[in-house]
Amino acid sequence: MHRSLLAHRLAPLIVGLLSVSLFLLIWEIAGSTETVRSELVSYPTQILSAFKRLILSGELAQNTLISLREFGEGFAAAIVIGIACGVAFALSRTIRYLFEPIFVALYTAPIIVFVPVLVVWFGIGTTSKSIAVFLSAFIPIAINTTTGIEEISESWVRALRAFGASRTQIIFKAMLPGAIPSIMAGIRLAIGRGIVVLIAGEMYVSMSGIGRLISIYSVAPDGVPEIFVLVAVVATFGYVCVLLFSLIESGLTPWRSHS
Amino acid sequence: MAQLEVKDLSLSYPGSRSGSTFLALDKVNVSIEKGEFVTIVGPSGCGKSTLLMLVAALLRPTSGAVQLNQKDVTKPGPDRALVFQDFALLPWRTVIKNVELGLELKKVPSAQRRKEALKYLDMVELGKFCNHYPHQLSGGMRQRVGIARALSVDPEVLLMDEPFGALDAQIRQVMGLELLRIWERERKTIIFVTHDIDEAVYLGDRVLVMSASPGRVIQEVKISLPRPRDLSLRNKAEFTAYRETIWNLLEKQVQANGAWRQDSALS
Amino acid sequence: MIFEGAYKRNERLLLGALGLLIFAVFWESVVRLGYLNPITASSPSRIAQAFASQWHNGAILKNSRIFLFELTVGFTLAFIVGVTLGIAMGVNRLVEYAADPFVWLIYASPTIAFYPLLMIWIGFGSATVITVTFLLTFVSIVVNTMAGVHAAEPQMIRVLKVFGGKPIDIILKVIIPASLPLMLAGVRIGLSRAFLGVILGEMFSSNAGFGYDIAYYAGQLQTATVFVSIIILIVIGTIINLLFTAVEARLFAWKAR
Numbered sequence A: 001m002h003r004s005l006l007a008h009r010l011a012p013l014i015v016g017l018l019s020v021s022l023f024l025l026i027w028e029i030a031g032s033t034e035t036v037r038s039e040l041v042s043y044p045t046q047i048l049s050a051f052k053r054l055i056l057s058g059e060l061a062q063n064t065l066i067s068l069r070e071f072g073e074g075f076a077a078a079i080v081i082g083i084a085c086g087v088a089f090a091l092s093r094t095i096r097y098l099f100e101p102i103f104v105a106l107y108t109a110p111i112i113v114f115v116p117v118l119v120v121w122f123g124i125g126t127t128s129k130s131i132a133v134f135l136s137a138f139i140p141i142a143i144n145t146t147t148g149i150e151e152i153s154e155s156w157v158r159a160l161r162a163f164g165a166s167r168t169q170i171i172f173k174a175m176l177p178g179a180i181p182s183i184m185a186g187i188r189l190a191i192g193r194g195i196v197v198l199i200a201g202e203m204y205v206s207m208s209g210i211g212r213l214i215s216i217y218s219v220a221p222d223g224v225p226e227i228f229v230l231v232a233v234v235a236t237f238g239y240v241c242v243l244l245f246s247l248i249e250s251g252l253t254p255w256r257s258h259s
Numbered sequence B: 001m002a003q004l005e006v007k008d009l010s011l012s013y014p015g016s017r018s019g020s021t022f023l024a025l026d027k028v029n030v031s032i033e034k035g036e037f038v039t040i041v042g043p044s045g046c047g048k049s050t051l052l053m054l055v056a057a058l059l060r061p062t063s064g065a066v067q068l069n070q071k072d073v074t075k076p077g078p079d080r081a082l083v084f085q086d087f088a089l090l091p092w093r094t095v096i097k098n099v100e101l102g103l104e105l106k107k108v109p110s111a112q113r114r115k116e117a118l119k120y121l122d123m124v125e126l127g128k129f130c131n132h133y134p135h136q137l138s139g140g141m142r143q144r145v146g147i148a149r150a151l152s153v154d155p156e157v158l159l160m161d162e163p164f165g166a167l168d169a170q171i172r173q174v175m176g177l178e179l180l181r182i183w184e185r186e187r188k189t190i191i192f193v194t195h196d197i198d199e200a201v202y203l204g205d206r207v208l209v210m211s212a213s214p215g216r217v218i219q220e221v222k223i224s225l226p227r228p229r230d231l232s233l234r235n236k237a238e239f240t241a242y243r244e245t246i247w248n249l250l251e252k253q254v255q256a257n258g259a260w261r262q263d264s265a266l267s
Numbered sequence C: 001m002i003f004e005g006a007y008k009r010n011e012r013l014l015l016g017a018l019g020l021l022i023f024a025v026f027w028e029s030v031v032r033l034g035y036l037n038p039i040t041a042s043s044p045s046r047i048a049q050a051f052a053s054q055w056h057n058g059a060i061l062k063n064s065r066i067f068l069f070e071l072t073v074g075f076t077l078a079f080i081v082g083v084t085l086g087i088a089m090g091v092n093r094l095v096e097y098a099a100d101p102f103v104w105l106i107y108a109s110p111t112i113a114f115y116p117l118l119m120i121w122i123g124f125g126s127a128t129v130i131t132v133t134f135l136l137t138f139v140s141i142v143v144n145t146m147a148g149v150h151a152a153e154p155q156m157i158r159v160l161k162v163f164g165g166k167p168i169d170i171i172l173k174v175i176i177p178a179s180l181p182l183m184l185a186g187v188r189i190g191l192s193r194a195f196l197g198v199i200l201g202e203m204f205s206s207n208a209g210f211g212y213d214i215a216y217y218a219g220q221l222q223t224a225t226v227f228v229s230i231i232i233l234i235v236i237g238t239i240i241n242l243l244f245t246a247v248e249a250r251l252f253a254w255k256a257r
C-alpha cells in the first residue's frame, strides 16, 4: 500500500496549513469575542490594522531604516574583519593560539552582556549597537573561515604553487574560494546572532530602531498588536538576510550544484 | 509435511513512475524440509534478497503466501532469524550486546542472556572480542557477530543473505566449513543466498537456481554429495559436474539479463 | 631540549595565556598612562578590586545561584519537551506536519522581541526568565532531535523487527541511540541559547542576577563591577562546555574516530 506521489507532496502542506489556520481562527474568535482578554493577546485582524497604522504613520519605515543601518555597518565590518582574522588563524598557528582565549570568551558569553558597557563607552546612539552586532557576528565568521581553509585539499594549493603563485595569489585564488561554503555557513549563523543582539541592545537603551519601538509599545496600554507586528518585521528581516546570502553564495560558487 | 512452504509467492515494488509497479518475484514455489540446507543462486537483482525478506515477513507479498509449520507467516519473529547481507550491527552496542539483542527482545533474564551470547560468540570464535564495538572489528568478524546474533535466538529457520559476501576467498572457505560444523550440530533449517556457485554446491543439500528479473525458481538441483563435507570435495568429478550444470543454467539467464557479477564468473 | 618538548606539548595553553597577559597589560597601561578614563574604561586591577568586594558582599555567590537555578529549570523543561516532541515528530508524519510550522515560526522569530509580551502575560521575575529560556532552548532541541530520528537507518529498524521487536523496542533500542549524536548537538546549541535566555531575562524582567547587575552597574558607570559579572559568566559557560564535551566523549565511545 503506497500513496500516490501527489498526496505525498501535498500532505505536509495541507496538514500544516490546516493546523495553522485552525490556530489563527481560534485566536481570532477568542480574541475578538473577548473570550480571552484581547488587550493581552490581541487577535489577527487587530494586528493587521496595527500594521496599517504603523506603516501610514511612517514610524515603521523610519525605525526600520535605522536598525538596518546599524546592522549593515556592524555586519559589513564583521565580514571583512572576520574573514581576515580567519585567514590569519589558518596561516599561523601562533597567532591563533595567542587569540584563542579571547575568542572563546567572546563566543561563550552572549554578546548582550557587553552592550551596557558599550553604551557607557560609545553612548546610547547607533554606534554602540553597530559594535555589538560586529562583536557577535565576526567570531562565527572567523571560525568558519579558518575551518573552511583547513579543509581545502592540499592538492589545490600545491597545484597553484607549482605554477609559481605567490602567497597572496594562493590566498585569493585557492583558499578563499574553497572556503566559501564554510564562510557562508558562518555568515548564516552570524545573522541570527547579530539580529538578537541588535534588537536586545535597542530595547536596553536607544533613541530609535525596531527594538526601541518594541520597548515603547510594551509599556503602552494597548501596544500588544504593535508588538506582534514588530516581531513579524524582525523575523522577516532575518529571513530576507538569509535568503540574500544564499543567493550570493550560489553566485559565488557556480561550480557547486544547488538544490 | 514440509516445514517451510513458499506458495505462488509474488511481489511488486512501487515503480519509478507514480502508479506503476515493478514485478520482482513471479509465483515462486519452494518447499523446504526441517533441517535442510538450501542454497539459492541467481543473477544480481533477480529478487533473492526480496525472497528472504518475504520469508522473514519484513515485506508483505503481493500475492501468495509463506507458511511455517502449516501456518501463514504474517509478522517477523525470532523463529526465522535473518543474517543481513550488510551485517546490520547496531554501532552503539558492544559485540556481546549486539548478540544479546534478540534474547533481550525475547525477555530472557540478563544473566542467562549473557551466558547464551557468550556461548555463541565462542562458537564463532569471537569470545575475546565481546567488549569491542563493531567499528573495531574487521568485516569478517562483524559478519560472524551477525551469525552469532541470529543463532542465539535459537530460530527454526536461519535465513542468510550472502553472509560471506564481504569476505575474501580464504576466510570465506573457513567460514563455510565453520557454518557446516554449526549446522551439523544444531540441525537448523538454513536458506543461504550466494552468488558463488562453488559455495552453493559445497554447502547445500539442494541448490535453487533463479531466473533473471522477475525472479522465478527455474530449477532445483539436488546435491547428493556425502556429508560431512570438506574442502577436498572441490576436486571430485561429481562436484565439477554439479558446478557445470548450474553454471550452464545461469549463463542463459545472465545472457538474457545482461550482467553477471565478475567475481562469480571467475570462480 | 626538555623545555622544548614541554613547550611543544603545551604550546596552545602557553600561547593562550601569553595572549591574555599581553591583552591585560596593554589595557592596564593604556588606562594608567591616562589615555582612557579609568572609571568608565576600568582596568584589570580595578576589576580585581571589584571582584574582591563583590565576593565579600556575597553578590557573586548569590547571583551564581540564581543564574544556575534559572538555567537548570528552563533548560530541563526545554530538554524534556524538546526531546519528546522531537521524537514524536520524527516518528509520526502527522505530528510532524502539524507541528512543523509552529516550530519553525518560533525558531525563526526573534524570541527576544516576544519579551515584552511575556512580561505582560507572566509578569516580572524568575518565571518570565525561565519561560524565555525555555522558548529559546527547546526549538533547537526539537529540530535536531527530529533530524536525528530521521537519520536512524531503516536497516537497523529492520533488525529489530526481524527479532520480533515491538514499536516501543524500536524507539528505545534504535531510534533514541541513533538520534543521540544529533540530539546532543541540538542540546549544545540549546544550552548556549539558554545562557542567552537567562541573561536577557535578568536584564529586562528581573531584579536579581548577573544580567540585572550588569545593567544596574553599567547605569552607575561602575564598569569594573560589570566586568566581574561578565567574567564569571564566561567561566561558568566554559565549565559547562567542558563538562558537556566530557559527557559526549563517554556517550560516543562507540563511534569510529
Ligand SMILES: Nc1ncnc2c1ncn2[C@@H]1O[C@H](COP(=O)(O)OP(=O)(O)OP(=O)(O)O)[C@@H](O)[C@H]1O
Residues within 6 Å of the ligand: B013, B014, B022, B024, B042, B043, B044, B045, B046, B047, B048, B049, B050, B051, B195, B213
Ligand atoms: N525497495 C525497493 N523498491 C523498488 N524496487 C526494489 C526495491 N528493492 C529491490 N527492488 C528491485 O527488485 C529487484 C530485486 O531486488 P533484490 O534486492 O531482491 O535482488 P537480489 O537478487 O538480492 O540482488 P543482489 O544479488 O544484487 O543482492 C531489483 O531489480 C531491484 O531493483
Ligand SMILES: [Mg+2]
Residues within 6 Å of the ligand: B048, B049, B050, B085, B161
Ligand atoms: Mg541481495
